[in-house]
Amino acid sequence: MSVTDPGQSESLTEIVVPSRIEATKEPEQRILAEVERHGYSPDAAFAIKLALQEAVTNAIKHGNRNDPSKHLTLRFAVSPEKTVIAVADEGEGFCVAQVPDPTIDANLECPTGRGIMLMRAYMNHVSYNDTGTEVTMVKLNE
Amino acid sequence: MPEGKLHLKISRSNGVHVVHFADRKILEELSITEIGEELSNLVDSQPGIKLLLNFSSVDHLSSAALGMLITLNKRVTQANGALKLSNINAQIYEVFKITRLNKVFDIHPTAEEALAGF
Numbered sequence: 380m381s382v383t384d385p386g387q388s389e390s391l392t393e394i395v396v397p398s399r400i401e402a403t404k405e406p407e408q409r410i411l412a413e414v415e416r417h418g419y420s421p422d423a424a425f426a427i428k429l430a431l432q433e434a435v436t437n438a439i440k441h442g443n444r445n446d447p448s449k450h451l452t453l454r455f456a457v458s459p460e461k462t463v464i465a466v467a468d469e470g471e472g473f474c475v476a477q478v479p480d481p482t483i484d485a486n487l488e489c490p491t492g493r494g495i496m497l498m499r500a501y502m503n504h505v506s507y508n509d510t511g512t513e514v515t516m517v518k519l520n521e
Numbered sequence: 522m523p524e525g526k527l528h529l530k531i532s533r534s535n536g537v538h539v540v541h542f543a544d545r546k547i548l549e550e551l552s553i554t555e556i557g558e559e560l561s562n563l564v565d566s567q568p569g570i571k572l573l574l575n576f577s578s579v580d581h582l583s584s585a586a587l588g589m590l591i592t593l594n595k596r597v598t599q600a601n602g603a604l605k606l607s608n609i610n611a612q613i614y615e616v617f618k619i620t621r622l623n624k625v626f627d628i629h630p631t632a633e634e635a636l637a638g639f
Contacts, residue, residue: 421612422612425581425612428581429581429583429616432583433583433584436583436584436585481620482620482621487621487622487624487625488591488594488595488625489591490587490588490589490591490592491584491588493584493587493588493620494584496619496620497584497616497619497620500619
């Protein structure tokens, strides 16, 4: 099992949905149902749900710029050992390294900018492709 | 007497507006904008408001909900009011800690303790 090469050792289920929050609820429920079926802890399930919602929200709002004509591609695999989730948008991408730290005092009362930080805090692995249009996250069932 | 719209249950206790969220998943993305508007309208209508948000029925929230709360906190402060949060479960409180927002908000374990602090 490899965390650094997520998705390489398993086949991921792929779902393409319109770029709307409502459209992501069914795939989210499918993933969380699988997580529950594999007996993940409540804390792990909470983490996966939170990170997934943050990734989806970022893809819709920032990646696809709230354009409902665009799509998200969700790929996932849930096993007894780990859950792998990838979320891709159809945007132009961004530089992850330039996202400000929301936890420093200067940014603490900014209403936005916490999504990536929460994803990294709650998942064992978070990585972006070179263009920033796809994020892959892994949660181990520990 | 409870008042409020679909998402919120609002009551009064010794001059404090106490807000309960009507749905366990209420702080998910689909509802946050509406909740923010309802709370903003409440603050605007009550200068110097003492506002308690009771999270006892909340088991999940997103960063968008945190942003809504930050904006609300600023609005209450600008209106010379006071905002407190209570009954936040351990998982949700961890989100506040990870984001360091436990330093921004006045958080109490119980509604009773929060009400006593106004």
